[in-house]
Amino acid sequence: MGASVQVQGLTIEAGGQTLVDRLSFHIQPGEVLALIGESGSGKTTTALALMGYARHGCSITGGSVRIGETDVLHLSPAGQRALRGRRVAYIAQSAAASFNPSRTVMDQVVEPACIHRLMPRAEAEVKAVQLFRELALPDPEHIGDRYPHQVSGGQLQRLMAAMALIADPDLVILDEPTTALDVTTQIEVLRAFRRVVRDRKATAVYVSHDLAVVAQMADHILVLRNGVMQELAPTGQLLEAPAADYTRSLLAAARPVPRGGGAMSADGQLLLEVRGLCAGYGPLDAQGKPAKPILEDIDLKLYRGQAIGVIGESGSGKTTLARAVAGLVAPSAGHILFNGRYLKPTVAQRTQEELRQVQIVFQMADTALNPSHPIERILARPLQFYKGLRGAALQKRIHELLDLVKLPRSVVGRLPGGLSGGQKQRVNLARALAADPDLILCDEVTSALDTVVGAAVLDLIADLRRELGVSYLFISHDLHTVKAVCDEIVVMQHGRKLAQVARADFDRGDHHPYYQLLERSVPELRRGWLDEMHPAPVANAAAHAASL
CATH class of the missing domain: 3.40.50.300 (P-loop containing nucleotide triphosphate hydrolases)
Structure with missing residues (x-):
């Protein structure tokens, strides 16, 4: 061989x-x-x-x-x-x-x-x-x-x-x-x-x-x-x-650097509050619990203009949390408040304005973008639905969105299948930005991107925070990426919130062992790092993955 x-x-x-x-x-x-x-x-x-x-x-x-x-x-x-x-x-x-x-x-x-x-x-x-x-x-x-x-x-x-x-x-x-x-x-x-x-x-x-x-x-x-x-x-x-x-x-x-405007003060305007959130999949039992519980008793506060990272392994409940906030998964218990008002549990029950204010960028652009629609139509739909744009104003805004995410305007007539993975993810982000949201839920948005494009997307996220005051719930398994863009980090495992770490404490102090495991597991840009990684630190994580 x-x-x-x-x-x-x-x-x-x-x-x-x-x-x-x-x-x-x-x-x-x-x-x-x-x-x-x-x-x-x-x-x-x-x-x-x-x-x-x-x-x-x-x-x-x-x-x-x-x-x-x-x-x-x-x-x-x-x-x-x-x-x-x-x-x-x-x-x-x-x-x-x-x-x-x-x-x-x-x-x-x-x-x-x-x-x-x-x-x-x-x-x-x-x-x-x-x-x-x-x-x-x-x-x-x-x-x-x-x-x-x-x-x-x-x-x-x-x-x-x-x-x-x-x-x-x-x-x-x-x-x-x-x-x-x-x-x-x-x-x-x-x-x-x-x-x-x-x-x-x-x-x-x-x-x-x-x-x-x-x-x-x-x-x-x-x-x-x-x-x-x-x-x-x-x-x-x-x-x-x-x-x-x-x-x-x-x-x-490839070497992450801090991006963004620093931590928000506690007296800022509270944008999102999650109280005792439980969620899962399948029919509810007599106690109102889903057949497959994913989230258990999650509490979270996010202030306007703030970016909070949510990290954990696959199956920790990160994406389910984002989907519950977006109304795509109905909570089995707990509440979600936005601007001090209770949000209805599902998309179908929320008002058009509530839908506009909270947008989600999915991890897999391949499945998030309609393969039979050209990019122009994909970006036009939220602009027509939320803003009522037509004609020249619609075309102008589509071009502005493409400029914002650093895509050539020539892609408007192409289908998603004609774009690279990174280009598709930038279209995914542009579609969320089309609604002018107050909160963007970013679900592993850079995991499929190359280092240069990924860094550009992180810079874009930081720019939008400074210029527009957009807030982010940034989900990732890469602790280095989350550190680069977020003010605080929420650590999740098996559907529970283990810890919440402020920017000032990212690299100091005693942290939860699971936080330390995730920190050690991000590959370093040097030869021999994998040889130095002892199998023991990831044994528990591997055993958990094996049970899924």
């Missing part, structure tokens, strides 16, 4: 535009090359081309890709199908979107081996269980009997890795495989990925916007911008002495 990869003059175009411009690089057998750059830089487009694949509307117009002795771009369609999943395997960013919900995990993990007729089904299942053990999955003998929705996000990412590795491919492509994971789960997944890649001497391409993650995984880093290579160097050399100005800007953006 493990083969050399030779790329020469790779050129990919779409609609008369060059997405990847005469790119050349070489990967030695058993090495890991990271592709780094902003959204739209050509990282994923390049990675997919290594399989001879170009997304709809794109075409590979020049250059060559060789894996071992195989000229990938000159294979017949049947030859490329035989290559994919067998000699080249792909681990996608979203495992949840990649698994078939109606089939068991084992059915899907062994599928590449069965399709390519590498071994009998029974032998493939034995090999799958071996991979489950190597990837540190719980109950390896039986986890394959579950369906995708019955395992956690971190487990599903590792199961996708098992599916990719079962055919012993020459090249493994990992496309942002830990982006959607919380920091404690990410450590376990990174450690499992790296161990398997090293033990199997696999050649790998790791696509990411997170330089701190790449520093733990890659032997070399290739920096892309607008499809053009800016720099290619060994990982340690690039982190310590980058040669390109653009690389230096990426490194600077």
